[in-house]
Amino acid sequence: MQPWQDPELEKIRQAHIEFAKENLEGDYGQRDKDGDFSFERWKTAAEYGTLALGMPEQFGGKTVPISHIVAAYEGLGYGCHDTGFLYAMLSQLCGTQMTLKLLASEKLQEKYLPAMIAGDSLAAYCSTEEEVGSDVFAMSTMAIPVDDGFKLNGHKRYLTNSPKSNLALVFAKTDESRNPFGLVALMVDMDSEGARHGEEFEKAGFRTVPMGELFFDDVHVPKENVIGGAGGGLRAMAESAGWERTVLLANALGPMKRTIDEVVARARTRKQYGKPIGSHQQISAKIADMITRYTISRQLVYDIATRVDNGGNLQPHLQDASIAKLYVTESYIQNQLAAVQIFGVRGILMDYPYQQDLRDSIGSTIWAGTSESLRNTIAKMSGLPVE
Numbered sequence: 001m002q003p004w005q006d007p008e009l010e011k012i013r014q015a016h017i018e019f020a021k022e023n024l025e026g027d028y029g030q031r032d033k034d035g036d037f038s039f040e041r042w043k044t045a046a047e048y049g050t051l052a053l054g055m056p057e058q059f060g061g062k063t064v065p066i067s068h069i070v071a072a073y074e075g076l077g078y079g080c081h082d083t084g085f086l087y088a089m090l091s092q093l094c095g096t097q098m099t100l101k102l103l104a105s106e107k108l109q110e111k112y113l114p115a116m117i118a119g120d121s122l123a124a125y126c127s128t129e130e131e132v133g134s135d136v137f138a139m140s141t142m143a144i145p146v147d148d149g150f151k152l153n154g155h156k157r158y159l160t161n162s163p164k165s166n167l168a169l170v171f172a173k174t175d176e177s178r179n180p181f182g183l184v185a186l187m188v189d190m191d192s193e194g195a196r197h198g199e200e201f202e203k204a205g206f207r208t209v210p211m212g213e214l215f216f217d218d219v220h221v222p223k224e225n226v227i228g229g230a231g232g233g234l235r236a237m238a239e240s241a242g243w244e245r246t247v248l249l250a251n252a253l254g255p256m257k258r259t260i261d262e263v264v265a266r267a268r269t270r271k272q273y274g275k276p277i278g279s280h281q282q283i284s285a286k287i288a289d290m291i292t293r294y295t296i297s298r299q300l301v302y303d304i305a306t307r308v309d310n311g312g313n314l315q316p317h318l319q320d321a322s323i324a325k326l327y328v329t330e331s332y333i334q335n336q337l338a339a340v341q342i343f344g345v346r347g348i349l350m351d352y353p354y355q356q357d358l359r360d361s362i363g364s365t366i367w368a369g370t371s372e373s374l375r376n377t378i379a380k381m382s383g384l385p386v387e
Helices: 007-023 028-034 039-048 066-079 083-103 106-117 233-244 247-269 281-311 315-347 354-365 371-381
Strands: 123-126 142-146 149-160 167-173 183-189 195-200 211-222
Touching: 007 039, 007 066, 028 354, 039 083, 066 083, 066 247, 066 281, 083 106, 083 123, 083 149, 083 167, 083 183, 083 233, 083 247, 083 354, 106 183, 123 149, 149 167, 149 183, 167 211, 167 233, 183 211, 183 233, 233 247, 233 315, 247 281, 247 315, 247 354, 281 315, 315 354, 315 371
Parallel strands: 123 167
Antiparallel strands: 142 149, 142 167, 149 211, 167 183, 195 211
16 A cells, blocks of 8 residues: 555545535635635634644644654645645745744744644745745855844745735845855844835745745844754754755645646547547646656655655655655646646636646745755765766
8 A cells, every 4th residue: 555545645645635625615716816815714814723743742732653744735636726825824834834833942932832823923034036046055054153142134035925924934144255164044023123115026826825035133132042953953944944845845746646637537428529638638638647647756755755754854855855745746746737738728728727727836846955956956966076
């Protein structure tokens, strides 16, 4: 039996499919057109437990295996076309919340996790800058040590959730070198003096998740808001990246399966030249490729999740997580492109969801490591002298 065929996981998937259809799906097309982020739906989803998965129970969380989190979000992605909204939730869960759980003091967890788990706080994960993506040591944001903490100065851009955020997990350098211990992770309240929101960006895909920029001008961050110690920023990044490259991929699995089911139904009923288009080898071959890519993607994600569930640590599986992220996200885009082609004119009409599914898939090869950087990572971890 494959990991995803576990009856308990299927029960979790089905429950979340039904919840998403009933509570998150409505008016998704209009929300996409308007770029509307719904706090009401965010709170509804949080009350159902979507931000509690894998979190400490004493702060309102629910202790579950990683495979259960994957199954839950796969179900949500199948039942709800609003992939951007689900990405926003997973981004907070895998980025900020998981980093706090794994590396922050219990006092800091107690300060921030309950409100995030309950859906009352929205956090932005702040690593990228205008000219800084994968090369984190090139960032210009600085955190200068002072007696009782850090003085934070910098400008972070292209941040998920940031326009609506009241919290920020900020990565900054403590000196100008490329010292791996010269990065720090800081929890910042956005009502702190000197912290402010900037522009909100309009995007082609994930239009229902807000993206923007944050400014930090001489923001005082108390020492108790440091995550993982003064030199622990790089470790915090690695921990969250590992989670994003496994659990966050569930956000692709659900839409991939939903699209396949819709394509198969269309290919069986749509007729050309007097017979279903699915009887034509050109169409059936496209669908077979879609199913193959989805099946392999599912195998990769659930295999890593199950291994971590059995071993308790994601770090030994980081190369496999990078492989999974590379394959799944590129397959996700290929499948959505194939669906648009099979649906023909319907595939590009705004009244149908297929163009939105394609637009939402494109960003997946950029977040949590671009395909190009992942190929470098995989090559390096295989022993190749890649610079």
